[in-house]
Amino acid sequence: MTDLNLEFNYPEFILPAINSNKHFVVVPAGRQVGKTYNFAQWIIRETMRLNCPSLWVDTVHTNIDKYIERYFKPLLRPISSYCDWNAQKKILKLPRGYIDFGSAQKPENLEGFNYKRAVLNEAGHILKKDSLWHNTIMPMIKAEDNQTRIIGTPKGQNLFYELFLRGLANDPEYESFQYTVYDSPYWSAKQIEDVRRKTPELIWKQEYMASFEAFAGMIYPDFKEEIHCKASPERKVTDIFFVSLDPGWEHPTACILAKEDLEGNLFVIDEFRESHLHVGDISRYLQSMLVRNGLKEEDIEMFIIDPSxxxxxxxxxxxxxxxxxxxxxxxxxxxxxLMPGISRVTRMIRENRLFIDKNRCPLLVEEIKNYHWKEFNDGSYGMNPTPYKIGDDLVDTVRYLCMARPDYFEHPKVNMYGQLEKEEEEEDVDINDTIDDMMSGDSLI
Ligand SMILES: Nc1ncnc2c1ncn2[C@@H]1O[C@H](COP(=O)(O)OP(=O)(O)OP(=O)(O)O)[C@@H](O)[C@H]1O
Ligand SMILES: [Mg+2]
Structure with missing residues (x-):
């Protein structure tokens, strides 16, 4: 018989997770550090060594074919004539033993056998529902001589996190290993630096540092109703007001009214959000918003609009x-x-300087709590995270407001008796006078 020895090459950092003899080995790791490739090597090695049935579980069925093409076939190339991939049944026959492939998407196809080895790939996703683990997978891998590798990039604090914690505690059946992009030889320092610069903090921690973050998909995770929802204090003469507008048609027109106090706190005090408003309608909505807040147009320091x-x-x-x-x-x-705007709003929230009157702006509160990064089909946020573009109308107006609000707006001044100080009268310049002057040649001396 031909030599069936395959050469396996593991990067140094991952060896402890590969060689552990624990029943359950939990491996949260950053994107592209080498999880799938190296545990594909591990399951091939183990299946052939033990001549046993093994199990590979993934998120969706289409990924299975992708992984077979991308990882398993190239790895098995030297012995390809002794292997057989049954794409229908999703069984990969090796010269010794075989690997069943299944997905969390079709758990009904996952049943029955006492597998000696198993890999749960993208565990952050497939363990979102506890039942798959408890009812479907566990019965197949519970035997004492089983070894299961639970690998993936974290996705919040779900069951993957719980299993990870078991491995950190003294559970004798579990062992955990956590790897970041800094551990992997497949990431250069320059690549890491680039992605770090353009990735929002929580996504960076989750996707690249393999940390189990509770609110990684949220854009404003620091917004807390109990802190940031409050009615605005009574109007003071030193307050200044802003209107921020994001016009739309199907995607609704959204508008907020905000006031800034002398300490630089921003209070969003009114809102409207409505589809199919013509300019005339917007004008009426603006007018009535001012009226119901006892304001006149000249009380507004600045009217800000989406540049589009x-x-x-x-x-x-x-x-x-x-x-x-x-x-x-x-x-x-x-x-x-976008990113500077989101950072600025985040800073205002963290410093507890942005408040929303929830009774008067319920739609904005709802939007801000649901505002999240767009997640791609592969569960990542892509190389340039972008906000999910539905329900972001009012939150955008807050971003425009915070960006338009540099720290140097003059507030009306009061004297020591609390009276409004008179501003120096600006001389009224009539543009027509200037034009007349120019025409008469007076200014050309
Ligand atoms: N032992 C290895 N030898 C050679 N190349 C490797 C090895 N391990 C990983 N790689 C390469 O590193 C890259 C990332 O590997 P892999 O796809 O396994 O990472 P991952 O952590 O599963 O990524 P993702 O987060 O996208 O699921 C791939 O291009 C792969 O070919
Ligand atoms: Mg992978």
Whole structure:
């Protein structure tokens, strides 16, 4: 018979997790550190060594074919004529032993055998529901001579986390190993630095540092209703006001009214969010929002609008910004830099300087609590995380507000008697006078 010895190559860092003799070995690891490849090697080695049935569990069925092509076939190439992949039944026959493949997506196909070796890939996903582990997988791997490797990038604090903790505690059946991108030879320092720079903090910790974060998908995890929902204090003469608007059509038009006190705290005090508003409607909504808050247009320090409001509207041939200006609203385009904006809002929340009146702005509170990063099919957030684009209308106006609110807005001043100090009267300059001057040649001396 031909030599059936395969050469296995493991990176040094992963050897303790590969060679452990514990029943359950739990391996949370960052993206692309080498989990799948190396535990594919392990299960091939073990299956052939023991001439036994083994089990590989993944998230979805389509991933199985992908892994066979990408990892198993190349690894088995030297002995490919002694192997057989049955794509229908999802069984990989090796010269000694075989591996059954199944997915959390079709647990009904996963049943029956006493497997000696098992790998649960992407455990963060497949252990989202406890029942798969307790009812389906456990009966197949509970024998004392079984060894199971539970590998994946963490996805919040689910059962994967619990099993990881068991391995850290003194449970004799469990052992845990945690690997970050810094441990893996497949990541260069430069690649790590690049991804770290553009990845939001919690996603970075979860996806690359393999940490079990409770709110990794949330964009504003620091927002706490008990702290940040509060009615705004009574109006003071030193308060200044802002309106922030994100116009839309199907995607609704959203608008908030906020006030800033002398200490730099921002209070969102009113909102509206409505689809299919024409400019005239927006104008009326703005007017009534001011009226119900006892404000006049000149009380508003700044009207801020999504900069795409500058784009020309197909039907009217004019931009929304221009049309609103025509209606007498002096809007200025906001700064729409996403990540700096999110950081700024985050800072305001962390420093407890952003508050929302929940009774008057229930829609914004709902949006801010649900605002999350878009998750891709493979469960990652991609190389450039972006917010999930539904239900983000009012939260965007908060971002524009915080970006438009540098720390130098002048508040009205009061004297030692609490009276409003008179501002120096600015001389009214009539643009027509200037033009007249120019025409008459007076200014050309
Ligand atoms: N022992 C090895 N020898 C050679 N290349 C390896 C080895 N282990 C991993 N790699 C390479 O490193 C890369 C990442 O490996 P792998 O896909 O196993 O990582 P992962 O942690 O499962 O990633 P993901 O988070 O995407 O699931 C792959 O390109 C793979 O070929
Ligand atoms: Mg993988």
């Amino acid at each position: 409001g500058r784009k020309t509207d197909q039907t009217s041939g004019q931009s929304i910004l221009f049309q609103l200006q025509e209606e007498g609203w002096g809007f200025v385009p906001a700064n729409n830099d």
